[in-house]
Amino acid sequence: MARPKALIVFAPGTNCDEEALYCFQKAGAHADRVLVSDLFESQVDYREYQILAFPGGFSYGDCIAAGRILANYLETQLADLVREFVEKDKLVIGICNGFQTLARLGVFNADVGRITLERNESLKFECRWVRMRVPDNADTIFVRGITDIWMPIGHGEGRVLASSPAVIDSLMADGRVALQYAPHYNDGEPLYPENPNGSERAIAGLTDTTKRIFGLMPHPERFLTAGHCFVRLGTHPKIPANATLGMKVFQNAVGYFS
Secondary structure, three states, X not given: OOOOEEEEEEOOOEOOHHHHHHHHXXXXXXXXXXXXXXXXXXXXXXXXXXEEEEOOEOHHHHOOOOOHHHHHHHHHHOOHHHHHHHHOOOEEEEEOHHHHHHHHOOOOOEOOEOEEEEOOXXXXXXXXEEXXXXXXXXXXXXXXXXXXXXXXXXEOOOEEEEOOHHXXXXXXXXXXXXXXXXXXXXXXXXXXXXXXXXXHHHEEEEEOOOOOEEEEOXXXXXXXXXXXXXXXXXXXXXXXXXOEOOHHHHHHHHHOXX
C-alpha cells in the first residue's frame, strides 16, 4: 500500500510545524508543510491527504485568545477542511495550539454541552515535563499501545473546562478522554504542578465522536529520543529510561492506513 500523506497546516506564529513534519516522515508518511493561506487559495489540494495536523505554537500571536483567529479563519474560509477528513475515514491531530484551534471549532463538544480551553489556573505559562496515563476505555488509534507516557508541555491556555459536569461524564463514558495527567510518584489525584493547568478530571487529550480527531496539550513531537529529555533520565522528574516516546503517537496515525 502507498504511504499515507500527512498535511501539516501552519499559520504565522506556528513554531512546531517543522518538528511535526519530521515526525510524520520518520513514522513512514509522505508529509507536506503548508501555509493555511495556500489552502484557501487552492494552491494545495487537501483532499489528496489522509492525515491532517495542526501543530503547536502561537498562531497569529494568540491574539484575542489562543487558536481563535486560526479557528475563525478555518470556519469562514475553509469550512470543508476538517469535515473532509472526518467524513472520509481520515485522521486529524491538533497539538497544543492545534488542540486549542480545534476546540474553538467545537469538534470536542458533547451532546450535553461544550468543551473549552481556558487560561491556566495558575495564570502563568507552564513549561515542564508531565506524566500522563491513557484511561482503560480510551478508544482512538492515536494512543493505542500506550498506557503511561511522559511529554513536555508549554502553554498558557490549556485548562479543559466543560459547560457542566455531565459533559465530562459523557466524554469519560464514551472513551473520548484519551489522556489524563498523572502524578509523578504515586497513584493519587494529580494536583498542581502535575496537573499543570487545572483541567477538569486532569484531562490532557480528547477525541471527537468519531474517535479520529485527537487533540492534546502536551507535545509528542518534542520527545522522540531520550536525547530530547532536558532532564537526565532517571533524575527528577523520574522519567523511566524505557519511557514511551511521543513518536508512538505519529506511528499509530501512520499505521492506521497500513
